[in-house]
Every structure is written in structure tokens, then in C-alpha cells.
Amino acid sequence: MKCISLIVCLFISSIFSINAQEILSPNKKIKVIVTADNTSFGQVYFKILYKNKTEYVEVLPNSPMGITREDQQFTDNLKFIGESQSKEVNQKYEMISGKRKLCTNLGNEKTFQYVNSNNKPLNIVFRVYNDGVAFRYEFTDKTNSLVNVIDETTTYVFPSNTNRWLQEFIDSYEGFFPFSDSGKTDNKKQEWGFPALFKVNNNPVWMLISEANITANNCAARLSNLKNPNEYKVTYASPRDSFKQVGVKTTLPWNSQWHTLIIGELADVVESTLITDVSEPNQLKETNWIKPGAVSWNYWANNHGSKDYKKVAEYTDLAVVMKWPYTLIDWEWDVMSNGGNLVDAVNYAKSKGIKTLMWYNSGTSWLEPTPNDRMLTAEKRAKELAWLKEIGVYGIKVDFFNGDQQDMMKYYIDILKDAAKYQIMVNFHGATAPRGWARTYPNLMTTEAVYGAEWYNNKPTLTNKAAAHNATLPFTRNVIGSMDYTPVTFSNSQHPHITSYAHELALLVVFESGFQHFADRPEAYNNLPKEPKEFLKNVPVTWDETKLLDGYPGEKVIMARKKGNQRYLGGLNGKDEKQTLKIDFGFLDKADYKLKLIKDGVNDKSFAVEVIKVKRGDVVNVECLPRGGFVAVLEK
Structure with missing residues (x-):
């Protein structure tokens, strides 16, 4: 007992x-x-x-x-x-x-x-x-x-x-x-x-x-x-x-x-x-100068394009045609020639109503691409940012950071704080993944930290993996912050892409980024059919609301985003075989809507356009080619 x-x-x-x-x-x-x-x-x-x-x-x-x-x-x-x-x-x-x-x-x-x-x-x-x-x-x-x-x-x-x-x-x-x-x-x-x-x-x-x-x-x-x-x-x-x-x-x-x-x-x-x-609230007193937007970008199609004034001017002209507010001048602008220098290029963009963004090497990792030492100290940043403000530059892309140590975290934050003093927006490349800074310092427009379309320029790996990868990113990397994937390319860089044209178009809605960099050649956009071209001219890059309608990592995704009174849909087939993507309109209110659908055509380099009346509760089946996709605009 x-x-x-x-x-x-x-x-x-x-x-x-x-x-x-x-x-x-x-x-x-x-x-x-x-x-x-x-x-x-x-x-x-x-x-x-x-x-x-x-x-x-x-x-x-x-x-x-x-x-x-x-x-x-x-x-x-x-x-x-x-x-x-x-x-x-x-x-x-x-x-x-x-x-x-x-x-x-x-x-x-x-x-x-x-x-x-x-x-x-x-x-x-x-x-x-x-x-x-x-x-x-x-x-x-x-x-x-x-x-x-x-x-x-x-x-x-x-x-x-x-x-x-x-x-x-x-x-x-x-x-x-x-x-x-x-x-x-x-x-x-x-x-x-x-x-x-x-x-x-x-x-x-x-x-x-x-x-x-x-x-x-x-x-x-x-x-x-x-x-x-x-x-x-x-x-x-x-x-x-x-x-x-x-x-x-x-x-x-x-x-x-x-x-x-x-x-x-x-x-x-x-x-x-x-x-x-859970991140600290906005630390900037004024933010009305911060303007997200679409950007023309010459690097993907012309690796050393920013050395060439005429190439830079071509992408300014592309931004004009496509109604994109920005153009990015990438690495080696400090040795620009063939008709003009950097200041000439900025002034040409201003004369066309286009705002300029500029690339910088962080000076901490791969030092070969120039300019590579203008952001590394507070004194150098102040001098450079003041000059950018003076000549009329609106944003910087800072590249090639070197790890996740405490000094790098401080460096990112110092760049954001100092850039804000001169009303300069920021894009981090070769960088750590987003960790909430976009709320604290809203001049941070986007961050790379993704295996994006730039890799078509480097290795053949992305060619066969892109579709499944693209259908995984909305559930992983893009959840935690804006993602500078540089989407929507139709021609080929150094290595081909085998995603369909409609798949590429859909990336603009499926992926979110405060700056969306359009990387392809001017002729690739200028030669598009009317409907996809108009879509690229008018689709926003910031959103009032985001909904996942359907998806599974690596297989498929259907995203619905809202801006004002319009809704935009994007769908991706991540598989190497045909797939039917089903759009369930149960998320709509009781009004009647017109759906303008741009989807895969008879082959992966063509489009088909359809206009359908839809209402709450309807289901529309979209037949997608292997590695295909669609975009759609919903209007009451």
C-alpha cells in the first residue's frame, strides 16, 4: 500500500x-x-x-x-x-x-x-x-x-x-x-x-x-x-x-x-x-515620392548594353511606346560611349518623360563589374546620392552583396535610410531574401533573391525547369516579399525558354514586385498582337488585394489580384503536359462581369483571345499547353 x-x-x-x-x-x-x-x-x-x-x-x-x-x-x-x-x-x-x-x-x-x-x-x-x-x-x-x-x-x-x-x-x-x-x-x-x-x-x-x-x-x-x-x-x-x-x-x-x-x-x-x-512600421516621414512601376531593362538581351548610349536610348524609347514609367541603366554605365554618356542618357530619358534607375555594385563581393565602390561608406553614398538627385535619377539597383552577417544587415538598412534622404527608391540584387524591410523603409521596391529569368543569360538549367519553378515561387519565395524575377520574355537570351508566350505573359500577374523589369528586346514587345501588347501597357504592379484561386507547388497556380475596380487573373501550367486550369468565380460579388481571356494559341508562340460573361459561382475551364498559361481581365 x-x-x-x-x-x-x-x-x-x-x-x-x-x-x-x-x-x-x-x-x-x-x-x-x-x-x-x-x-x-x-x-x-x-x-x-x-x-x-x-x-x-x-x-x-x-x-x-x-x-x-x-x-x-x-x-x-x-x-x-x-x-x-x-x-x-x-x-x-x-x-x-x-x-x-x-x-x-x-x-x-x-x-x-x-x-x-x-x-x-x-x-x-x-x-x-x-x-x-x-x-x-x-x-x-x-x-x-x-x-x-x-x-x-x-x-x-x-x-x-x-x-x-x-x-x-x-x-x-x-x-x-x-x-x-x-x-x-x-x-x-x-x-x-x-x-x-x-x-x-x-x-x-x-x-x-x-x-x-x-x-x-x-x-x-x-x-x-x-x-x-x-x-x-x-x-x-x-x-x-x-x-x-x-x-x-x-x-x-x-x-x-x-x-x-x-x-x-x-x-x-x-x-x-x-x-x-511583425516588422517595424514605416520610418519615413514622407512617402508620396515613392512610385512603383514597370521598367524597361537592357541587360538580359544585351549583356553589356549599358556601355552603349544608343542601346540605352532604345530602351528609353521602348518605355515610351509601352507606357512604362522607368528605364534601368545597368552595369558599366560609367564607361558609356557610342553617342553619349550617362548624363546624356538620363537627359534623353527626361526629354521623353521617362524616369531613370541606375545599377551599382555593393563593393562587398564580386568587384569586377563597375561602378563598384560608390555605396560602400556613408560619405561615398551621400556624395553619390546627392549627384543622382541633382541629375534626376529616381532609383538605384545595388548588386552583389556578400552574405547574411550582421555587417551586411546594417549595410542594407543604411542604404535604405540614406537613399530615402534623397528620395531615391531601391532594388537589392544578389541579396538576402526579404525580411520585412518594405514596411519599415517603403522605398525598398523589390529584391532579387530568386532564380529568375536572368539565368537564361548564364546557364541552360532554367530552360527545362522554368515552368515547374515558376509554379512553385508563388508558394515560397514571393510570399515573403516583392520578387525581381524580371518576367515576361518572349525571345531568347543566351539559352532558350520553352514556356509558352501566354505563360510568360501570366508571370506579370502571378509574380508580385514593386518594380517589374521587362527584359526582352524592343522588337519582342513591339511585334506582339494587339491584346497582349495592350495588356502589358496597362497592367498595374501594385495591388489592393491578392487571392489564390487554385494551385499546388510545381504543378499549377491561378492568382487573382485587384486594383481599383478591376481584377486581373494569371494562371500557370507547371507541367510538361497539357493541363486544364479551372477558374472558380465564387470569390466575386453578385454583379455581372466581362472576362477578357488571353491564353495559349495553337502553339506555344501564339495567343488566343476570348471574351466571356461570368458571374459569381461560374467555373471557366482554360486549356493550357505544356508549360502554358493565361491572363485575364475582369470588369463589371
Whole structure:
């Protein structure tokens, strides 16, 4: 009897030694449970449950949390000491570019307080949204001297039969998102860049993992599943030759970036604004000078075209014909000849009513393309940006950054801040993936960080992979921010494309970017039939609303975007065989609409045009060629 009593006491004791806290999303569909040993020092874990119809299903099993400084460890030596009341976060804000103009940052926030075995404090702040979860670490004590944050034990644990689409990590984030159901690849490092897409454990629940709100006091992170293919650990940027620092050096108090998990049906993921929701609000006092738009771009068809004044003038003339507000003068403009120099080219564009954007080398990585040293220091930036303002340039494209370390994060932010002082818009190339800066510094129009059409100029790889890749990007890379893919090319660069002309046209609606760079030759656009040509002249690049109507990574996508009273649809066939894409108009109001459909013609280099009356509830079947697609305009 005494033995039984002892067992019962030990069981009751074990129950009460584990402290579990819950936090729910406003609509109660997402539940986060945070657990820690309540009587001694140990590991903190969190798990996520998603309400699928009537019951909660576990979509992220117990996953370890923790962070390490060089002077202190906050990992398996944590003791729970308290928690805040759950409070509502409710902010409305506007985006100048992006998938939606009017956004709402609505979630529930709770702070969990811990101390380590040296009695040093750590807070873990969770926000739970209707479309996901965000959390970050906070050191609340104060220091005047620098501390070094070197690592995290944060690990996302998945069941073994989870489907996943991940990009092998490289500094430029220019890679594919191949499908895997095991997490095992030939990638020896097993390192993966953000964002990372998962379909969880055969449930109809998707999760896109990334991060947001990185400041100059953070470095960017990546994921590693080297130890276990189903456990993805957050890993900080590695030191590089010119920057030996590990992690982050900072004074305290300090907070990490937000770790973000967008969760729900596939449409919830695609339409989410969680990355900008958790990012700092707009820091610019005036923004009426920030104007997204379409851009003519000479590099893709003419690799060294910006050295040639006459070629630059041709693309200015193209912008005039196509009613695009901008032209981009790319690398080597500092040695422009054949009839004029850079200032002549800018003045010619001004005389035609076209605004000029200009390319710069960041001066941190590949230094051969010039100009390569005009943005690297505050003094040089001030001199160059003042000159650009004086001659009438509206934006810069800064290329070839060198990693995700803290100094690079500071460099990006310094460029955005300094450019804003001179009312200059910014495009980052050869750069880290978006992490919410477009809300904080809305002069950031777009970022590359994508294996885009530029690669037709470099290797033959994209030719056979483009269709499936294009049908994957709306669910991965483009979810987290504007994407400078340089879409809509009909002729060939160094290597051919085998996507259909209608597929290429659809990229303009399927992909979102504050600057949309049109890369093809003038004759490729001038020789288009009337309907696709008029579409390219008039389609916007910013949106009031975005909806995913149908899709699956690598196979198909149908996107609907709204601007004012008009809706634009884009559809892609990611397969190498014919496919019927079904447009379900259940999202419309009760009015009658006219649908102007531009789709694949009799072959991949022709179009067919159809005008159809549609109303709410109708379904229209669009027959697509292999690697085909369509665009459509809806009007009441």
C-alpha cells in the first residue's frame, strides 16, 4: 500500500513539475503550447496545434527553444518564472507595394519569462495570428559593453512523412525549391534558406517558415537538418574572410528577429502579410515620392548594353511606346560611349518623360563589374546620392552583396535610410531574401533573391525547369516579399525558354514586385498582337488585394489580384503536359462581369483571345499547353 501511495505521489509531482502555457489566435484556429520544467532548470519547448474542422491536430510537435551568448547559455538551463497576460495586437497599416494595400496586424501576444542557472533573464515573446505564429527572444537586462549572441537551439521538428519544398542555402538565394518527402538530399551541409515550405503529416495544413524585422543588431539565419532530416535548427550566418564575427555583437537590452511560421491552407500562406505585420512600421516621414512601376531593362538581351548610349536610348524609347514609367541603366554605365554618356542618357530619358534607375555594385563581393565602390561608406553614398538627385535619377539597383552577417544587415538598412534622404527608391540584387524591410523603409521596391529569368543569360538549367519553378515561387519565395524575377520574355537570351508566350505573359500577374523589369528586346514587345501588347501597357504592379484561386507547388497556380475596380487573373501550367486550369468565380460579388481571356494559341508562340460573361459561382475551364498559361481581365 505504501508503495502504491509513493507511486501516486510521484505521478502527481511529475504532473505539476511541468509548466504548460497556451496562447490562441484571435479566431482560435491556431494554438501554441509552451512547456518548461517548473521546479528545476531545463529545456523550453513549444508545439503548434491547428483546428482542422472540429478538432485540433498537431502540426508542429514539441520543438526545442533557446539561445546562446558567448558569456551565458539560455538553452537547457532555463527556469520558468512568470508570464504576462495575453494582450491583443491590433494595428492597421498601408503598404505602397506588395500583395495588399490595406493590412491588419492582428494577433494575441504573450511574454514568457525565464532565468538561466546564473539567474540571468530571458523573455520569449509569442504572437499568434489567424494565419500563423511569430516568436522572438529578448534579453532585458542592461549592459554598456558588447555581448556576443552566437547561436540558437531553436529547432522545428516535423513528422517523418512531411512534404517539403526547400532551397539549398546560398548567399544570393538564387536556387530552386525541389520537392522532398524525406528531408535527405545530396546537400552535404544540409543547410536551407528562407522561406521553407512544409505540408504537414498528410494533413491539409501548410507551413511556411521564415523570419522578419531584422535590424542592424541582428544577423540573418538559415535552417540546418544535418543531425536529423526531420529537425530543422535555426543557424546563424557563418563568418566570412572579411568579417570573422560569429552571430551578433550588441549591447543589452536586445531582441532577436521574429521567427515566423505562416500556417493554414495554401491560400492562407500565399495571401499572408505576416512578414510585414511583425516588422517595424514605416520610418519615413514622407512617402508620396515613392512610385512603383514597370521598367524597361537592357541587360538580359544585351549583356553589356549599358556601355552603349544608343542601346540605352532604345530602351528609353521602348518605355515610351509601352507606357512604362522607368528605364534601368545597368552595369558599366560609367564607361558609356557610342553617342553619349550617362548624363546624356538620363537627359534623353527626361526629354521623353521617362524616369531613370541606375545599377551599382555593393563593393562587398564580386568587384569586377563597375561602378563598384560608390555605396560602400556613408560619405561615398551621400556624395553619390546627392549627384543622382541633382541629375534626376529616381532609383538605384545595388548588386552583389556578400552574405547574411550582421555587417551586411546594417549595410542594407543604411542604404535604405540614406537613399530615402534623397528620395531615391531601391532594388537589392544578389541579396538576402526579404525580411520585412518594405514596411519599415517603403522605398525598398523589390529584391532579387530568386532564380529568375536572368539565368537564361548564364546557364541552360532554367530552360527545362522554368515552368515547374515558376509554379512553385508563388508558394515560397514571393510570399515573403516583392520578387525581381524580371518576367515576361518572349525571345531568347543566351539559352532558350520553352514556356509558352501566354505563360510568360501570366508571370506579370502571378509574380508580385514593386518594380517589374521587362527584359526582352524592343522588337519582342513591339511585334506582339494587339491584346497582349495592350495588356502589358496597362497592367498595374501594385495591388489592393491578392487571392489564390487554385494551385499546388510545381504543378499549377491561378492568382487573382485587384486594383481599383478591376481584377486581373494569371494562371500557370507547371507541367510538361497539357493541363486544364479551372477558374472558380465564387470569390466575386453578385454583379455581372466581362472576362477578357488571353491564353495559349495553337502553339506555344501564339495567343488566343476570348471574351466571356461570368458571374459569381461560374467555373471557366482554360486549356493550357505544356508549360502554358493565361491572363485575364475582369470588369463589371
